[in-house]
Amino acid sequence: MKTDVIVIGGGIAGLTTAVGLAREGFAVQVLEKDVRLGGRAQSWVDRTTGDTIDLGPHIFVSEYPNFFALLELLGTLDQVVWQERGLFVHLCEGQKSYPYRVSHQLPTPLQFMPSLLKDERMTWLDTLSCTQATAYALQCTEEDLARLDEENALPFLKRMGVRQGNIDRYWAFAAMSIMNVPLEVCSAGALLRLHRRLIGNNDFQVGFASEGLLSLFGEQSKRYVEARGGQVRTSTGVKRLLTEGERVTGVELDNGQQLTARKVVAAVTPQVLRRLVPPAWLHRAPFDGLVRFLPCPYISVYLWFDRKLTPLQFWARSFKPNDLNLDFYDLTNINPRWKGRPSLVASNIIYSHRADGMSDQDLVEATRAELAEFLPEAAQATLTHAVVNRIPMAIHCPHPGTESARATSSGAAPGLTLAGDWVQTGLPSSMESAARSGWLAAEAVLEEEGRPRTLGKDHSGLSGFAGLFEKGAGLLPHRVARRVVQRALSKRS
Incomplete structure (x- = not known):
């Protein structure tokens, strides 16, 4: 097939780029190394229960105009479930809850x-x-x-x-x-x-995906791109960028196949990008700054119980350095189809170095114990199933010096555009930053093709x-x- 633009990465950034360019008439080929789309926002069906779960639970806020622009284009914006207006989070300490409201x-x-x-x-x-x-x-x-x-x-x-x-x-x-x-x-x-x-x-609200997060954009993006002459491929890893002099002309796949296109968009993490570019490029901007971006590991724990534990959708522990989990979600209070079911509680262990050496069983027991500090019935309830997902990199760690190292979408090399939640978006790394980077990458390609157009959404002022x-x-x-x-x-x- 004729390909105008190759997009490396099938996460939110890559799919947003692909959808934006497909809408403008480009033949786009998306290459995702994993068996499923979504990147760090992927979902799948748990084999034991048949329930759809995410790699890790997420929230949205209403100040996500770029991510919601993607969902609106794909027709899934109505699948976002909103928390009570004005409620930001229940901060919990012991059995006491401190609701923080706007x-x-x-x-x-x-x-x-x-x-x-x-x-x-x-x-x-x-x-x-x-x-x-x-x-x-x-x-x-x-x-x-x-x-x-x-x-x-x-x-x-x-x-x-x-x-x-x-x-x-x-x-x-x-x-x-x-x-x-x-x-x-x-x-x-x-x-x-x-x-x-x-x-x-x-005036912001907190929201959640009613089903798995990937159900909001994964298959819909694939259909959108392919209906416009493009292709979205999974289980397709990229080994390196192809270059002619200083210009990027395509990619070489892990199987040795070479693909060429007028433009290549690398919607990947800084660690992956370092492996794709020619080694000599790592000594010049912006690639010399990639080494600053260290991965922030996550561990997400899913616990199925035999009874209802809480009416809350989302709560968090006041952070203490020796705690494991920070935020908790009862997914049966979020998914409308699961209303009335026994609790399915998901949690996040953020910056999870303190859990190094712990087995999955250790993590399940420790998470249940922390949950029971707020909901004592969790200690008496029967745990019917558990899943532990280990995420080597949820986002990059925003250590001192990383903000100035965030690259712009364009200018890295002729023929190459960058996307990802880590590039310069004016936002913390997040799904919104990833989506904004995708629109900005599509804008950069359009600009270079002599067809300038604004696709991304600016955030409202204060x-x-x-x-x-x-x-x-x-x-x-x-x-x-x-x-x-x-x-x-x-x-x-």
Whole structure:
């Protein structure tokens, strides 16, 4: 078949790229090494129970315009199940739950204040101690974030006056649950970018896939691409990029077959990309920065019980370094077809180095014990089945220095475009970042072909007082922000 564009990788980034280009009339060939599409967002049917499960449980937030644009195009947006409006997460400690809600009556950045003040684990002083960090986050520019990228988040927050109680209850949880690393190894620039988005919008909701995550986009993307003259292949690994001089002209498959195309899009992880490019290219930008991206491992545990344990859809433990699991999901409260069934609880062990050496049985028992701290009946209930999924790389670790190493979609080499949640999207690594990178990669190909078009969706600006604060700072050349950050940086030990 004639191929205009080869896309390496059949995850969200690769399939978004392929769908975008197929819609514009390109003959696209997608090459996925795994037996199924989806990458880190794949799903399958458990052989024992017949239930569809994901590689790991996920949430969406309504501020995912690029991912939802893909679902809308594929006709599956109505398969997203939304949590109660305004509820962000139940943070649990022991048997007590602290529901964190977004107040729609208060303007940003005050929307979480009622929940924070109801959390007796924090004092007023703890709550107010992040004022300086918040004021800076609302004023900071990309230049400011880049300057903070080499900074470690934990000492930076302490220099900004954030008290330990606030660090323990908010910042540590945000870093581990969304950035997927502990505070002490997280980029301050990356963390402040996240904080800025969290406090700058008071109208977001949390959602889930009603069935397996892959059912939202996998087979639908394949049909969409192939209906427009393309091809989507699984079990097809790529060994290396083919080049003529400095130009990428195609790929060589693991079986030795060579495929050529006008353009190649590499929608793969930094580790895979390092193996695909010519070795000499690893000494020049942007490929020389790939070594900075270290994998963040996950372990996801699925537990089937003989009874209903909770009406909650989603909750999380307040992060403590010696805990295993962070977030939990009762999938029978999410999937409409499973309503009334005994609980099927899924959980995530994020940045899972602390579980090294533990067997699957060890992980099942430890996860059940942590679940029972919040839901004591889990200790008495009969466990009918369990699955443990080990994910070597869920996302890259946003260590200091990684934000500045994130490559742009275009410019890596003639004929080559990059996609993936790790490229420059202005977002933390996530499904939304992956989808946005896919649209940006498709835009880059269109631009190079002389057919410029905007496909990706920009994220809305900050709203409420946060938006006014941001706009006001823009009129003052960030003098306040720069004074604050320069003072903090000058105290570096």
